[in-house]
Amino acid sequence: METLRDVVTEISTVEKYILALIYAAGGRVKGKLWFEKEMFELSKAFNELADELEFSAYSFGPFSEALDDYMDMLVNSGLIVFEDSNLKLTDKGLKWAETIWSSLSKREKEVTKAIVEFMEELEYDELLLYTYVTHPEMAEKSSVKESILRRREEIALKMLEKEKISLSLAAKLANIPETELIEKAVKRGIKPFDVQGDIGE
Known part of the structure; x- marks a missing residue:
């Protein structure tokens, strides 16, 4: 059997x-x-x-x-x-x-x-931003790419604040230097930190 x-x-x-x-x-x-x-x-x-x-x-x-x-x-x-x-x-x-x-x-x-x-912890806009930035070739035909990328700094800072990503990945998603991201994070009351486990790095 x-x-x-x-x-x-x-x-x-x-x-x-x-x-x-x-x-x-x-x-x-x-x-x-x-x-x-x-x-x-x-x-x-x-x-x-x-x-x-x-x-x-x-x-x-x-x-x-x-x-x-x-x-x-x-x-x-x-x-x-x-x-x-x-x-x-x-x-x-x-x-x-x-x-x-x-x-x-x-x-x-x-x-x-x-x-x-x-x-599974990512929200809709976070998921798409992560995907579009780490695999730009897959964003070529996206119908929402521009609206997501226009908000990339805001989304990246939100992910950093919720401790979903590391500082280096947040800077990559926001498309700005880490030093600039730290300044923006501090102004918003976000404590920069490093998280282990970013799958995209």
């Missing part, structure tokens, strides 16, 4: 990483936009995933039609579901994801957790 582990080993590379990513997020991802950007970052870390997903610049940054197809298959298989705009593991999906997670290497777990823990 085929066990759950046998079934899980037969799924595709993309499906494996999708379920692992949602599992690392506590079984629920903030929304489709966040999910797409997290999978994009994951594909940058793992060649086997990048080979399957061809991301290209689209209205809100990196988009993969193949990823959408895999998501639809997992929904139809009863493993994931959209609930209040969130992407969530079903009970069946959770069991599969637990088995997949236990089979991942230490690096796969660490990278996946780092991406999820960072990006």
Whole structure:
């Protein structure tokens, strides 16, 4: 009789990483936009995933039609579901994801957790600014790029104030020298600091 582990080993590379990513997020991802950007970052870390997903610049940054197809298959298989705009593991999906997670290497777990823990904390404008600045080639067709970049200093300072990013990453997102960013931060009552764990550095 085929066990759950046998079934899980037969799924595709993309499906494996999708379920692992949602599992690392506590079984629920903030929304489709966040999910797409997290999978994009994951594909940058793992060649086997990048080979399957061809991301290209689209209205809100990196988009993969193949990823959408895999998501639809997992929904139809009863493993994931959209609930209040969130992407969530079903009970069946959770069991599969637990088995997949236990089979991942230490690096796969660490990278996946780092991406999820960072990006799930970002708000809409923070997520897009981070993506557009760290991967400018993916912002070429964005319909909101200009409005986001016009507010880049404000958004970067907000992220710094909430201790989501390091000083160096905040300066990069704001497109100003660190010394200038420190001055602006102090004027706003923000205490500059350094945070470990920026995935973009």
